[in-house]
Amino acid sequence: MLIDVLSLLPESWVRHLPVLVVLGPMLLSPICAAMPKWRIAWALALFGIITSSVFAFALLQDVMAHGRVSYALGGWAPPLGIEFAADMLNAPVLVLVSVIGVLATIFAMPTIVQDINEEKRSLFLSAYLLCFAGLMGVAITGDAFNLFVFLEISSISTYVLVAIGGSRDRRAFTAAYNYLIMGSLGATFYVIGIGFLYAATGTLNMADMASRIPEVADSKTIHAGFAFIVAGLALKAAMFPLHQWLPNAYTYSPSFVTVFLSATATKVAFYALVRLLFSVFSPELEFQQVVFTWVLAPMAAVAAIACSFQAVFQTNIKRMLAYSSVAQVGYMLMGLSLASAAGLSASMFHMINHALMKGALFMAVAGVVMSLGSSQLKDFAGVARKAPWTATALGISALSLVGVPLTAGFLSKVALFQAALMQDWWWAVVVLAISSVLAVLYVGRMLETVFFKTPGPAQLQVKEAPLMLLIPLWVLALGSIYFGLDASFITSLTDGAANVAFSGGQP
């Protein structure tokens, strides 16, 4: 299904692919900030992210063909130097983030005109590129401390992105501030945890760390480090009950930021959690099993039910989707805490699908909000009549969120069910089923409002979203359908990822 990008690139580039996926956007970021015309800045951003995604695809193909790719930054050999490493666990994440990045950037064109004051747009795009580069960096790096650095790059620029929404809705300031405090706590926890691990193992390179941890696994230092790392990353990934920053941040930031964050930021944090738990620590460690069974799995279950329940009672459509995101993170954590290859593969599968559907849902909502000016659910009455294309894409993605057959969301849910059944975790299946029924409630309420309620005078003024918004929206919506009919490509990737996590990439 992929064209062979790898062979199109010059040989000398291929060697540098791991660093190239981060480099473009990062270098373009300050240039963007200096651009007097924001449209040029936008074009630069789009260019940077497209190149990044081409490199990410090439890297994925390289990894698929030749296995793990290691890159010594600055020529300093790991474990002393910083290592960028791509394998089947992170190459798909890089592709996901960069593809979503391309679509989101196209989507940015019409929406930032409305959301952001003219003089701030270049700066905004600069912060966005920085955030993107940070996320790619988190995904590519093979160095635990370097991961912290990239995590902070992406987080700090995210606070800026959220706060820019303050020019239209001042509540964005408190949301950003809240996020800043919580996010910094998470990052601090993470770096403290890394400190402990460094003290115990004497290395910061992940692969190196992984080989040294088993000898010292029973020390208090490792236990403390583990706890700090899990708490810190779980906060970034919006694991219940550390998700409090998310609903406000999603609700009040500019639509573009919501789309981008919902489809990438929590996913990358989730990846980082997987990376640390499975290829630095190991699910065979006794204390990790305890945490899986007694902390992560129960929290995931509570998230899947409680947050779906909260979503049912939201009156703001963006906030409703935000709570649904927290619930869906619960699904992914549930799969992860099964500590099996099937569970992890299902988790990653769901993560990719969730990025597609949530990205599309927030895009479609933004498309309606553009001409409606409100994101209250009741104001969405009958907007399908005036904006059928936007509404249909919204409908498709919403069905994927419920897990209706013929959509990608269905297959990943079945995969999760199946993985849980293999472990005899009946209660997990029951939890996911209850959560799905709750999803029927809130999604049904949204679709009924959008498609069947009688529009009022304000709703009759709604216009179809601009083409620049419809294109990325429909790419994502059709993606949800395509992968609902044939997900063999995604499952081959996620199976590969699970394979890396459980047997270090040996076939």
Place this chain on the structure above:
Amino acid sequence: MSNELLISLILLIPLLVAGAVLALNSIPDVREAATLVGAGALFILCTVLAIRTGSGQEIALESPDIALGLTFAFKLEPLGAMFAMIASGLWILNSLYSIGYMRGSRERNQTRFYVCFGLALFGAMGVAMAGNLFTLFVFYEVLTLSTYPLVAHKGDENARRGARIYLLTLLGTSIGFLLMAVVWTFAIAGNLDFVEGGLLAGKVGPALGSVLLLLFAFGVGKAALMPFHFWLPNAMVAPTPVSALLHAVAVVKAGVFTILKVSVYIFGLDLLSALPGTEIVMWVGCFTIVVASLIALTKDNLKARLAYSTVSQLSYVTVGAMLANTAGASGAALQIAMHAMAKITLFMCAGAIYVATGKTEISQMRGLGRRMPIVFTCFLIASLSIIGVPPLGGSWAKYELMQGAVDADHIYVVYVLIASTLLNVAYLLPIALLGLMPPNADTLEVAGFKRPGGAPFLTVLPLAITATGCFVLFFGVDVISDFISPVFGARP
């Protein structure tokens, strides 16, 4: 025509119809012609399919692995071929009827209506031809979703409320129970194929098997077992053609068809008869039969009464499947066909009365039969078929079911069937008789026609045909029983 092409075409035609209807939005006459031509073609193809299935050909089509070892598979067996023929054949008549009804009562959004009808038929065909449980589940959901806009058609608060209950019950049960049962089956058996003699046979103990059976029985909300029956009366807010084809035939029959198919090919009748859970489902089915009939007695709204009657009659099929013997299961299969023919007639009559006079309550229909003799005569014939009076089709189904109950040594089922028959008489016959009686002594006046000229010809013709069909089915029952007997033939 190769068998693979045949299956593809049968799936494709309803979709093409939906597309054509959408494209021909602005030319109503051509749009309706597209539906009719499509329905006709579909019926012919389904007949070919049935003939080939009857001659013992292997008709199958399977997609490559889509993920996790799941595939879209289609494989014909007599039950499915019969269901496909019923659904497609009645689609023709119902389309004629829809044209008369929708134009006669000047409904809005007619294009959306016909598009969704096409999609619903796509779902029904997929259910009928499904070759594994996964495919069946997928098309089951297609059917749910595509009929939701039809139920919500009017768009007022009442219609939206009914449609909400409809969707939540059907999606809720299917995601909450059915999906779990499917994945659980997958986990136990390693695949989801329909296997003669039962996929789970020999793989589950009585406890696990019973739990699975209960998940299936209640997960298939479309079979309307109590307490998950209330979506059906609520779905009556839909325009009558929808109630007629979908909520008397395609949707509800897809439900009981699923139950039957799961009983025969997933559990297998041998395993089924050994499970304690079978007994529980049978009790619930018997309870539903009696209680739904009693509720029907209290309803004055004609469509509501018919809806509860449907709830009751659907459980005949469930009970028949749970009897787990040849006579019981073939009685269940016959009931699918017989009840479809009779109930669609009843609903079409209700719709014709509504279009002509605007009346929906039974008490207002006194003497109307004098003005609409054909409609009320057909109503009487269909009522008698449901009651099970020879020479009408319904009598065979009831006979076989009773035979099955005796064979399985479940005498109480026989009593339930007899009680149900008496209740049928009590809630169905008065409607036709009241209509044919002289007008009320107080008013001395029959309700007049709201629409000049009474019921449109296109609404009366189809119901006359289906009423005749009730006779034909009585005499043609041998053809059907011979056709479906191989399904249960594996048993001595």
